[in-house]
Amino acid sequence: xxxxxxxxxxxxxxxxxxxxxxxxxxxxxxxxxxxxxxxxxxxxxxxxxxxxxxxxxxxxxxxxxxxxxxxxxxxxxxxxxxxxxxxxxxxxxxxxxxxxxxxxxxxxxxxxxxxxxxxxxxxxxxxxxxxxxxxxxxxxxxxxxxxxxxxxxxxxxxxxxxxxxxxxxxxxxxxxxxxxxxxxxxxxxxxxxxxxxxxxxxxxxxxxxxxxxxxxxxxxxxxxxxxxxxxxxxxxxxxxxxxxxxxxxxxxxxxxxxxxxxxxxxxxxxxxxxxxxxxxxxxxxxxxxxxxxxxxxxxxxxxxxxxxxxxxxxxxxxxxxxxxxxxxxxxxxxxxxxxxxxxxxxxxxxxx
Numbered sequence: 001x002x003x004x005x006x007x008x009x010x011x012x013x014x015x016x017x018x019x020x021x022x023x024x025x026x027x028x029x030x031x032x033x034x035x036x037x038x039x040x041x042x043x044x045x046x047x048x049x050x051x052x053x054x055x056x057x058x059x060x061x062x063x064x065x066x067x068x069x070x071x072x073x074x075x076x077x078x079x080x081x082x083x084x085x086x087x088x089x090x091x092x093x094x095x096x097x098x099x100x101x102x103x104x105x106x107x108x109x110x111x112x113x114x115x116x117x118x119x120x121x122x123x124x125x126x127x128x129x130x131x132x133x134x135x136x137x138x139x140x141x142x143x144x145x146x147x148x149x150x151x152x153x154x155x156x157x158x159x160x161x162x163x164x165x166x167x168x169x170x171x172x173x174x175x176x177x178x179x180x181x182x183x184x185x186x187x188x189x190x191x192x193x194x195x196x197x198x199x200x201x202x203x204x205x206x207x208x209x210x211x212x213x214x215x216x217x218x219x220x221x222x223x224x225x226x227x228x229x230x231x232x233x234x235x236x237x238x239x240x241x242x243x244x245x246x247x248x249x250x251x252x253x254x255x256x257x258x259x260x261x262x263x264x265x266x267x268x269x270x271x272x273x274x275x276x277x278x279x280x281x282x283x284x285x286x287x288x289x290x291x292x293x294x295x296x297x298x299x300x301x302x303x304x305x306x307x308x309x310x311x312x313x314x315x316x317x318x319x320x321x322x323x324x325x326x327x328x329x330x331x332x333x334x335x336x337x338x339x340x341x342x343x344x345x346x347x348x349x350x351x352x
Contacts, residue, residue, distance in 0.1 A: 001346060002034045002067065004097070006060065006088055007075035009039040009052075013212065013236065015263035016075055016104050019158055022335050029339045033071075033346065038063070040084060053084055060088060064095045071346050072097045078105040086125025093128040098349045101129040102156065105260045106281050108142045119146070127151055131349050135261035136282025152352070154345055157285075159338030160266040162329050168272030168322040170315050172250040173202075175308070176273075178210045178237060178264040179254060181218045185211075186255030186278070191225040192301035193308060198230055201312055206230060207253075210237035210245070246271035250318070251311055256280060257298045269293075270329040274321035276307045286333070292324035 007020045023029055024037055038060055042052045064072065072092040076085040085101070092099045111122055126132065127148045133156040134140060143153055179185045187209075194207055207230055209218065218233050237245055252268040252275045259281035266286065268275060275293040277283050289295035294311070296303035311318055 001032065001071070001350070002069045003036070003071045003073055003346065004060070004063065004067075004069040004092075005035060005037045005073045005075070006040050006085065007037070009042040012041075012043045015158070015260075016077060018160075018263050018267075019104065020075060022159060022338065023342070026335070026339055029343070032343065036063070036067075036069075040088060041081070057088065057091070061091055061095070064092055064097055069097045070350055071100055073100045073102060073342075073346075075102050075104060077103075078107045078110050081105075082107060082110075082122060082125065086122070086128070089128045090125060093130075098131075098352075099129045100131050100133060100345065100349065101126065102133040103139070103143075103260075104135060106139070106258055108139060109258070111142075111146065122146065123148060130352065131345065133345065136285045138282055138285070152349075156341060156345065157282075157333055157338065158261045158263055158266055159333050159335045160263065160270050160329065162270045162334040166272040166322060166326040167247045168319075168326070169248055170250070170318050170322070172248050173204045173206060174249050175205065175207045175251045175253060176210065176245065176249045176268075177207070177253045178268070179256070179262070181209060181211050181213050181233075182215065184257050186253075186257065186298065186304075187218070188221075189255045189299065189301040189304050190253055191221060191227060191231070193305040194227045194230055195225050196301065196305040197309055198227060200309060205250075205312065206232060208245075209233050210235065212236060242267065243271075246273060249273050251276060251308065253304070253308075254278070255296065255298065255300075255304050259283060261286070266329060266333050269325040270333075272322040272326040274311060274318060274325055276304065276311070286328065292321055292328050294321075 008017050040053055040056045041049055074085050074089055089099050089101055123146050129151055131152040132143055133154050137155055140153055181187050222228050222231050252273045254264055254277045256278055261282040265275050278298045279295045287293040287295055294307045296307055
């Protein structure tokens with residue numbers, strides 16, 4: 001088996017790079033698939049992204065033509081990624097390789113916002129795939145509606161390293177957020193919730209925000225809400241620093257307006273950290289509210305505040321959620337299960 005994988009440049013940040021690294025860092029997987037990896041996008045200016053893509057497309061086309069890969073596994077996000085990776089999918093299909101498009105985002109709202117002409121183009125590009133892998137069952141009806149022909153649809157959950165033991169520390173005083181610090185991630189609701197409960201929670205409870213400050217205003221916002229004594233912006237959390245951070249985190253917050261299957265939730269649950277999140281994307285396929293975490297409605301700082309208070313007031317509930325969260329990742333979202341599922345998917349495609 002020979003597999004060519006297409007995705008983001010290694011200088012990128014975010015969940016898709018984490019997924020790619022899971023594949024590239026596993027020697028057995030790479031050996032079995034004779035895996036080669038070519039990035040199609042770089043974390044840079046729009047002009048440099050275009051130049052990088054044109055060069056990558058030339059290399060990809062030449063390599064497929066020369067090496068005749070069995071499967072081309074293309075990691076796709078939304079918006080410009082659909083156009084970019086869609087072109088690669090069409091070229092790969094034309095040159096005779098089996099094409100797996102692995103969608104890492106909720107593309108439905110964006111596609112629905114397009115003109116009818118552009119929607120037909122999206123359909124044309126996605127329909128070049130032999131199989132489309134989704135992060136959850138939520139998007140299956142939409143993908144079936146927008147694709148044509150005999151495109152197979154499979155769910156391939158994101159996966160994370162799962163420690164053998166639950167490292168959760170119920171005595172921790174740190175509540176964390178990991179993600180882009182933007183309104184879509186619910187950052188304003190976090191600030192509002194902390195403002196609402198500031199006088200009701202122990203003085204030693206602190207909130208640490210990790211991620212890219214895209215709008216360069218998070219510290220200003222913290223000051224505006226008057227919670228600078230309670231909330232700290234900690235910058236980007238590097239992979240090497242994650243274990244220490246997760247072993248000393250009490251709760252993880254992710255009150256996003258929209259998501260696919262966020263790695264933040266999987267990574268923290270792997271360390272037994274209870275999450276308070278919203279039922280968007282495939283999150284309800286990971287978190288069962290009241291069993292291994294809490295789901296609240298998007299844009300509701302009041303529900304977020306109540307959920308934080310309920311957990312801080314019950315160590316028993318925290319421990320129960322922690323154990324269930326840890327078991328969820330072990331049973332369903334481990335890297336081992338993901339890699340085995342990916343290989344099975346490749347083999348299924350080659351039999352078609």
